[in-house]
Amino acid sequence: MIEFAVLILKNLTRNRMRTALTGLAVVVLVSVYGFVSSATKGISELVTTQASETRLVVTERWMAPSRFPMRYVDKIADLPEVDDWTTITFYPGYFDDSRRNWRRGTAIATRPDNLYAMFSDLQDLDPAAALALQEEKTGALIGPEILEMMNWKVGQRFRFVSRSVFGAEVPLTIVGVLPAGLWDRGLVFRSDYYKDVLGQHDTVNLMYIRVRDEQTGERLATLIESQFMRHQPEVRVETESSSVARFVGRNAAVLAIMNVVVVILLIDVLIVLANSISISAQERRSEMAVLKVIGFQPRQIMMLIVAEAVLVSATGSALGASLVYAVSELNQADLLPIRIGFLTMFPVAPTVIAQGVILGTLLGVAGSAVPAWNVRKIRVADVFSEVV
Amino acid sequence: MIPIKYNLRNLVVRWKTTAMTAAGFTLVVTALIVMLAFYNGVQRVCSISGERQNVLVLSKGYTDELLSEMDRSAVTHVLNAKGVMRGADGRRLASRELYSVITLPGAAKGEYLMLDIRGVTADALAVHRQVKVVAGRMFQANRSELVVGAAASRSHGLKLGSTLKMGHKSWTVVGVIAAEGSSFESEVWCNLAELAGTFRRGGVCTTIVLRTHSPEAADRLVARLKDLTTTPVEAMTEHTYYARQARYAEPFRTAAFVIAAFMAFGVGFGVMTTMYAAIGQRRKEIAVMRVLGYSSRQILLSFLFEALLIAAFGAILGVLLGYSTNGLTQNIELKGKEVAIAFQVDLQVILLASYFALGTGLLGGILPARSAMQVGALEALR
Numbered sequence: 001m002i003e004f005a006v007l008i009l010k011n012l013t014r015n016r017m018r019t020a021l022t023g024l025a026v027v028v029l030v031s032v033y034g035f036v037s038s039a040t041k042g043i044s045e046l047v048t049t050q051a052s053e054t055r056l057v058v059t060e061r062w063m064a065p066s067r068f069p070m071r072y073v074d075k076i077a078d079l080p081e082v083d084d085w086t087t088i089t090f091y092p093g094y095f096d097d098s099r100r101n102w103r104r105g106t107a108i109a110t111r112p113d114n115l116y117a118m119f120s121d122l123q124d125l126d127p128a129a130a131l132a133l134q135e136e137k138t139g140a141l142i143g144p145e146i147l148e149m150m151n152w153k154v155g156q157r158f159r160f161v162s163r164s165v166f167g168a169e170v171p172l173t174i175v176g177v178l179p180a181g182l183w184d185r186g187l188v189f190r191s192d193y194y195k196d197v198l199g200q201h202d203t204v205n206l207m208y209i210r211v212r213d214e215q216t217g218e219r220l221a222t223l224i225e226s227q228f229m230r231h232q233p234e235v236r237v238e239t240e241s242s243s244v245a246r247f248v249g250r251n252a253a254v255l256a257i258m259n260v261v262v263v264i265l266l267i268d269v270l271i272v273l274a275n276s277i278s279i280s281a282q283e284r285r286s287e288m289a290v291l292k293v294i295g296f297q298p299r300q301i302m303m304l305i306v307a308e309a310v311l312v313s314a315t316g317s318a319l320g321a322s323l324v325y326a327v328s329e330l331n332q333a334d335l336l337p338i339r340i341g342f343l344t345m346f347p348v349a350p351t352v353i354a355q356g357v358i359l360g361t362l363l364g365v366a367g368s369a370v371p372a373w374n375v376r377k378i379r380v381a382d383v384f385s386e387v388v
Numbered sequence: 389m390i391p392i393k394y395n396l397r398n399l400v401v402r403w404k405t406t407a408m409t410a411a412g413f414t415l416v417v418t419a420l421i422v423m424l425a426f427y428n429g430v431q432r433v434c435s436i437s438g439e440r441q442n443v444l445v446l447s448k449g450y451t452d453e454l455l456s457e458m459d460r461s462a463v464t465h466v467l468n469a470k471g472v473m474r475g476a477d478g479r480r481l482a483s484r485e486l487y488s489v490i491t492l493p494g495a496a497k498g499e500y501l502m503l504d505i506r507g508v509t510a511d512a513l514a515v516h517r518q519v520k521v522v523a524g525r526m527f528q529a530n531r532s533e534l535v536v537g538a539a540a541s542r543s544h545g546l547k548l549g550s551t552l553k554m555g556h557k558s559w560t561v562v563g564v565i566a567a568e569g570s571s572f573e574s575e576v577w578c579n580l581a582e583l584a585g586t587f588r589r590g591g592v593c594t595t596i597v598l599r600t601h602s603p604e605a606a607d608r609l610v611a612r613l614k615d616l617t618t619t620p621v622e623a624m625t626e627h628t629y630y631a632r633q634a635r636y637a638e639p640f641r642t643a644a645f646v647i648a649a650f651m652a653f654g655v656g657f658g659v660m661t662t663m664y665a666a667i668g669q670r671r672k673e674i675a676v677m678r679v680l681g682y683s684s685r686q687i688l689l690s691f692l693f694e695a696l697l698i699a700a701f702g703a704i705l706g707v708l709l710g711y712s713t714n715g716l717t718q719n720i721e722l723k724g725k726e727v728a729i730a731f732q733v734d735l736q737v738i739l740l741a742s743y744f745a746l747g748t749g750l751l752g753g754i755l756p757a758r759s760a761m762q763v764g765a766l767e768a769l770r
Contacts, residue, residue, distance in 0.1 A: 018661055018664060021657045021658075021660050021661045022657070022661060024653075024657050025653075025655075025657035025661075028654045029650070029651065029654035032647055032650040032651060032654075062490055062554060062555055062587055063490060063587045063589070064454070064488060064489040064490075064491065064502075065454065065455060092455065093449075094449070099449070101449075101451070104449060163447075163448065163450065164457060232588060233587065233588055234555075236500070242500075246500055246502070251720055251721055252718075253718035254640070256718075257422060257426055260419070260422065261419050261423070261647055264415045264416075264418065264651075265651065268415050268651060268654055268658075269654070271409075271412050271415075271658065272412060272655070272657065272658040272661070275405060275408040275661065275662060276658075276661045278404065278405070278408075279405060283665070283668075
């Protein structure tokens with residue numbers, strides 16, 4: 001076995017240039033594959049894992065942007081199968097009274113006491129920040145990008161100037177930082193404070209409800225929709241995952257293009273590998289014939305070719321995946337010269353390295369299958385007759 | 389000069405390797421064309437949507453129609469602004485509009501589809517000159533009628549005479565509108581007051597579009613509206629508004645080039661492998677050519693040409709594959725608006741992708757060709 005491994009290594013080091021070029025091609029292509037697929041996977045995971053089937057979203061039935069009366073919220077919250085709930089009111093404004101367009105954002109007024117339970121994408125929020133929001137009525141959680149743009153720090157007080165109501169503003173104190181990614185440009189403050197400051201008690205934009213299980217969710221959704229069917233406006237209740245899926249679905253074309261690119265990248269790796277291995281096998285036809293003469297079985301010769309391809313491919317893929325992971329980590333730590341937006345939103349998990357090795361192994365096997373099969377079929381007499 | 393036939397025959401003799409290397413180029417070119425054709429489609433829709441003579445007004449601080457909300461006071465100020473063109477009947481050509489997204493039930497239980505809707509007044513067609521009723525007729529007020537854009541008609545299956553349940557009413561499609569392929573074709577239009585009444589949006593406009601005599605007059609009107617202090621608004625020419633939306637596709641274009649560049653690196657290494665192998669197998673031939681009097685420069689050019697030929701074969705196939713997506717229509721969201729995008733494979737995209745492939749072939753072929761150039765005549769005698 002060891003001798004076999006030594007033979008493989010020797011074969012690979014014989015034409016170092018070719019091995020290096022093939023390996024480099026695999027590294028580059030697997031890196032791009034890693035970046036592109038991390039974005040597509042991240043978007044899909046938004047629907048399949050983060051967005052929950054036991055969290056329901058209540059919105060106005062027909063029109064967007066949604067808006068429905070606050071009195072609906074009280075009625076829905078009182079329903080027996082509602083485990084927990086929160087409301088969301090969007091409040092567009094400017095971060096200072098310069099009213100410059102690049103200093104604007106949309107704040108979210110919500111309940112401060114159940115952020116973890118109600119927001120699937122706030123699980124990475126610092127507990128100290130969540131607690132601070134509960135304790136400080138004027139408190140606000142702010143996205144890292146805004147913090148950097150405005151050169152603010154935790155503890156900073158500022159006035160969030162309304163875009164919709166001329167002259168209205170909300171004085172806020174930064175008590176914590178929102179997780180990077182989806183919340184980069186977010187601003188969250190308390191709904192009770194919003195009502196106090198702006199005297200806005202009548203409407204909300206969305207309501208989130210948490211229920212025990214999927215069946216309860218389905219039952220409750222039907223109940224709420226029928227309860228408000230004859231009201232104006234009507235409401236629609238859907239699971240968080242189907243709500244997210246609908247918005248993702250509107251960009252299905254972009255996702256489809258990205259998926260095509262991912263497939264093309266994998267085929268490219270296969271082609272590069274298959275080409276390199278078949279050239280190498282072709283050049284060593286007489287050697288393979290000699291191996292047969294000295295007792296190597298066709299299966300062993302085939303294994304030799306496959307193993308060479310797998311070694312190059314798996315090593316290249318592991319290096320490519322490690323590169324992707326390293327870049328993602330540096331990006332998260334803000335150590336790159338420029339921040340890569342999609343990597344902040346969809347950071348690459350360390351499991352990508354193991355996936356890279358598995359992918360490389362599979363690609364190596366697939367890429368070398370045909371050349372290896374051809375080598376297996378080499379007839380000693382034919383090769384020697386060519387040599388003679 | 390070494391005959392071109394020599395390179396062509398070599399490629400034919402090693403056809404498997406040639407085909408595999410060329411396939412790498414084919415894939416890169418196809419991917420690049422598809423990505424750029426999509427970007428082109430977005431650019432086209434944004435550039436043809438909106439007229440230079442029209443001024444689009446939104447509430448202050450908003451850059452998209454969906455969230456804009458103008459109350460009666462702002463609407464009155466805007467409608468009375470100086471510089472608005474008048475129609476034959478002496479009325480100001482101003483279109484008050486309520487733009488929104490309607491959620492419709494899909495085929496499966498719990499599935500919802502989104503449809504962009506615009507409530508307009510009778511003046512809308514006089515302001516939006518590019519919008520034409522191409523089948524049926526314009527809707528009439530308070531009769532629950534609507535006209536549907538050609539793209540929305542296709543994507544939502546809304547034909548003349550079909551009905552659509554929105555709110556407590558059933559609306560009938562009485563006409564189909566076309567707008568030179570612009571984003572208006574992805575919308576349905578109905579009466580403003582009826583839409584606002586049905587969905588409790590009375591007295592509110594998201595947008596006002598004002599017609600002027602010329603693009604210059606439109607610029608002057610924009611400046612005048614920006615100076616409104618009593619009721620501040622956002623004003624821009626309609627053309628500028630849609631052109632700004634195209635900016636949201638810029639990251640896609642950058643991503644396309646970055647991905648293609650990395651793919652080119654991978655394929656470049658592939659072509660190097662092929663060419664090094666080809667040269668390794670033909671060292672004696674090269675030496676014989678040196679003996680026959682061909683200069684090392686001629687040998688370099690010959691092998692470089694061979695690498696370029698592989699790239700060109702791959703690129704031609706890639707262009708053909710990529711071109712097959714031309715005209716393919718897909719709906720995408722552009723700043724909250726669902727727009728039908730037709731992939732546009734134009735000459736510029738084809739040339740760009742072809743140059744990209746040839747450049748990669750050149751870079752991938754140069755080092756092997758240099759090594760071929762260094763083969764001495766003596767090798768022929770060994």
